[in-house]
Amino acid sequence: MRGIFTRFFKDKKAMTIGFCLGALGFIEMYVALFPSIQKQANELNKMMESFPKEFMKVFGMDSAQLMFAKLENYMSTEYFSFFWPILVTIMAISFANAICVGEIEKKTIEITLAQPISRAKILLSRYLGGALAITLFTVVSSYGILGFAFLHKIDYSLANYATVAFVGTLCGLAIFSIATFFSVLFSERGRSTMATVGILLLMYALNIISGLKDSLQNLKYVSFFHYFNAPEVFGNNRIVDWSIIVFAGTILLFLLAAVLRFQKRDISV
Template structure:
């Protein structure tokens, strides 16, 4: 299992690096415009007041006169998760299906270890890679604050890392489950993208009206509160716990499904 873990980490190294760099780099880039926005905050707020509430919610808009509000609007609430969710989905969907499509499944399964251990090693490697992406994202936020003269707390950064990690790991988990069921990366990733998009739409609709508020409980995005985490250093333990539970269930289901498959 250790050998498989090292190989899987090696295979993921450059993909994880570039997505980590892309997510953190985007955050750094947009943060450089914060001083300008802060100076013209009255004009920006007046302009945004003319937009529909639903549109502002969809793009993650909040008060951009504060550093955390600006960074949430321009990166953390929508654009950073889009960038890194692509990596989590594609990598998760490739866990088993890639071996099948590349014709290397027999070589992979010839390793003297049970199927579930082989898959667990690849899942562990992916989790490590995703945590590396999260660390890069958190460091990008810290560096952004330094560059523009803002202040963020250590507890805020830790809470931010927690919600980022839970978000990416649950996406990778259900993508991996789909990969263990289907033998096609296209099918697995397509369904996974659809689940993520549907979850976002449900969360968005739930936030538009009190009548639909309960819908937010059906979405993984309810636990993804990066701006609040950064501002207050706190997390919604219940929502985050549910997401973690979903992750664990998907991982266990993936291992069981792959172990019981007669052929791949």
């Protein structure tokens, strides 16, 4: 198992480093801009307050959080609400595809399947390799903010970083588990990718729709974007109710489904 885990992680090392550096580059840009944006906070806040309340509600924002008074509030809106979820989703789907469907397309899976190791162990070894890479990315792309804040002499709230790294890792792994399931379900990378992206877009849409009408508000509970609500998690250092259970449950459920499916499916390249 260790050999497959190590090899998978090694193969994903360059991409992980690239994503970490990309995230750090964006963080530096955002953090460097923060002091000047902070100076204009009052004007920006006035502008935000002129937006319809429904608009602010739909996007889960409130004016108090958009005051840019704190680095964490600013980064939760600018970075963790949009850029970071895209990065972690691309990473999760890419690594998940490499576990099975990518190897089927490249016709390289037979060399591993011909070895004396169970399919469950093959999948779990690769999953753990990918999970480690995603965890490292989340930690670097969260705590990286702290480093640049220190460099630019900006105040920070240390506790918020542990919270966002923890919830962010769970969220990334939940997406990774869903993508892993589709990677073993399908034999074409395009279909596997579209299935995961489709589910995430649906979750995003449901989270927005839930804010439009009181009668629809319960829809938010099926969306990861409700549980990884960056202004709450990073800005307010608060773990949204049920989020750990929902993310952990998704990880276990989809990973189990992936293992069962991988053990039973025909693999023909």
